[in-house]
Amino acid sequence: MTTGPRLRLGESLLPGVLAVALFGVMALVVLNTSFTTQMADAGYPEGISITSEIGYAMLDLTALQSTEGNVGNTEPFLAAFILIAVVLDAALDASLVLAKRESEGQPVAALTSVSGSPGSTDSSQVATTDGGFGDEAETDVAREDASDTETGGEDR
Amino acid sequence: MSVAIEYYVLLSMALFCIGLFGILTRRNALMFLMSVEIMLNAANINLIAFAFYHGNLTGQVFALFTMALAAAEVAVGLGIILVLYRNFRDVDVTVPTTMRW
Amino acid sequence: MTYELIAFALFAFVTLTSALGVVLLADPWHSALMLGVTLVSVAVYYVMLAAEFVAMMQILVYVGGVLILITFAVMLTQRDETETSEVVQT
Numbered sequence: 001m002t003t004g005p006r007l008r009l010g011e012s013l014l015p016g017v018l019a020v021a022l023f024g025v026m027a028l029v030v031l032n033t034s035f036t037t038q039m040a041d042a043g044y045p046e047g048i049s050i051t052s053e054i055g056y057a058m059l060d061l062t063a064l065q066s067t068e069g070n071v072g073n074t075e076p077f078l079a080a081f082i083l084i085a086v087v088l089d090a091a092l093d094a095s096l097v098l099a100k101r102e103s104e105g106q107p108v109a110a111l112t113s114v115s116g117s118p119g120s121t122d123s124s125q126v127a128t129t130d131g132g133f134g135d136e137a138e139t140d141v142a143r144e145d146a147s148d149t150e151t152g153g154e155d156r
Numbered sequence: 157m158s159v160a161i162e163y164y165v166l167l168s169m170a171l172f173c174i175g176l177f178g179i180l181t182r183r184n185a186l187m188f189l190m191s192v193e194i195m196l197n198a199a200n201i202n203l204i205a206f207a208f209y210h211g212n213l214t215g216q217v218f219a220l221f222t223m224a225l226a227a228a229e230v231a232v233g234l235g236i237i238l239v240l241y242r243n244f245r246d247v248d249v250t251v252p253t254t255m256r257w
Numbered sequence: 258m259t260y261e262l263i264a265f266a267l268f269a270f271v272t273l274t275s276a277l278g279v280v281l282l283a284d285p286w287h288s289a290l291m292l293g294v295t296l297v298s299v300a301v302y303y304v305m306l307a308a309e310f311v312a313m314m315q316i317l318v319y320v321g322g323v324l325i326l327i328t329f330a331v332m333l334t335q336r337d338e339t340e341t342s343e344v345v346q347t
Contacts, residue, residue, distance in 0.1 A: 006283045015180035023173040030165050035209070042209050044307055050213065051310040057217050070211035077217050084224045091228035098235030158261040159305065167269050167302075171276055178280030186285050186330055190292050193323060194276050197299050200315075208306040216308050223311075223318050230323045234330045241334045 045069040164205035171198035185237045185247045189230060196226045261305065272298045285331045293324050 044050060045068040053074065056065045060078035065071070171194055178191030200219045207215025237247055244251050275298065278291035296319040303312035 005278075005287045007281050012177075012181040015177055018180065019173045019177035022176065023169055026169045026173075027166055030162055030169065035161050042211060044208075044211060050216070050307065053213050054217055054220070054310055057213055058220075071213060074213040074217070077221070080221055084221050088224060088228050091231045095231045095235040098232070098239050158259075159265045163265065163269075164302070164306075167272070170273055174273070174276045174280055182280065184285055186327065186334070187280070187288060189327060189330075190279055190288055193292060193319070193327075194279060194295065197296065197319075200311075201299060201302055204303055204306050204308050204311060207308070216311050219308075219311050220314060223314055227318055227322055230326055234326050237330050238333065247334050 044071065161205055161209050164201060168198040168201040168205070171195070171201070183248050183250055185233075185240060185249050188249065189233050189237070192233075193226065193230070196222060265302075265305065268298050268301045286328075286335065289324065289327050289331050292327065293320060296320050296324065 045066075048066045048068060048071060053066060053071055056062070057074045058077050058081050060076040062076055065074065175191040175193075175195035175198065178194065179188055182188065182191070200222055203215040203219040203222070205215075207213060207219075240252060241247050272295055275291045275294040279288045279295060282288050282291060296315065300312040300315040303309070303315060
């Protein structure tokens, strides 16, 4: 089963040329740009804790923020913090909806093929992602296995 | 700053182009996900490098937000990939054509 | 100073090589391993840019979360090309 790493080359000449050309254009842009901020601004002042400054910026605690150097110019980010929290919640709900399986052995509505998909030729046999190939020889217990895998799908 | 900012920008551009190349050439949906991760990392390197260059912490905070967003995107993407595999027995992105046109 | 430049060049080589490995290797599992090498070596730049907290979050979120999820997906979907020939008629 273990195979050595093989490279997968061929049929990718045009995207390769495209990517290299894009890199060439962007490198040209960068090398012709002069980054003329004062070099004294680079880096952070000595006596501050960067982690706590990140925390102050993230939670809008501008009163606690250090004013040394340019650190005081850090923008507050509380609204973005809340938005990211909402987005993570939405991602959790979306992955739950995608992982759910409906009770008749039919897949959920998202991304269902209409007819003749290669996975759904036999209605009593659900295409599972886990252990789907093991129980295909016995047709009499296929129903039972299908119900088993359905509960597995619910768990996931 | 002992390493010039141009080197970091060039590195992140090279990473971005590698990710773009991966998206353009592969047909496996998992490889799409990994290439998108590489491109997000390129953007993060840029953010951190410019945060250091300007001496304030906006880029670092924004890089943290980007990482949270990448984690959410991977969670949803893996759900989609598992549903794709369950319905089509394949993760090839050219197989599902019902939503095309 | 020059030591930092040498370290940067070394890790840039590691990052770019493993990123090319991600997009060029045939097996998705090898690609996932190469993605792990890429993510860990990107964390090194964050340490060099005085962003230790972001580097730690990079390790925790990407290597500990995203890479594990990708590994799950690779292992759950990997056997279609190796075992499809054995289960054609059912």
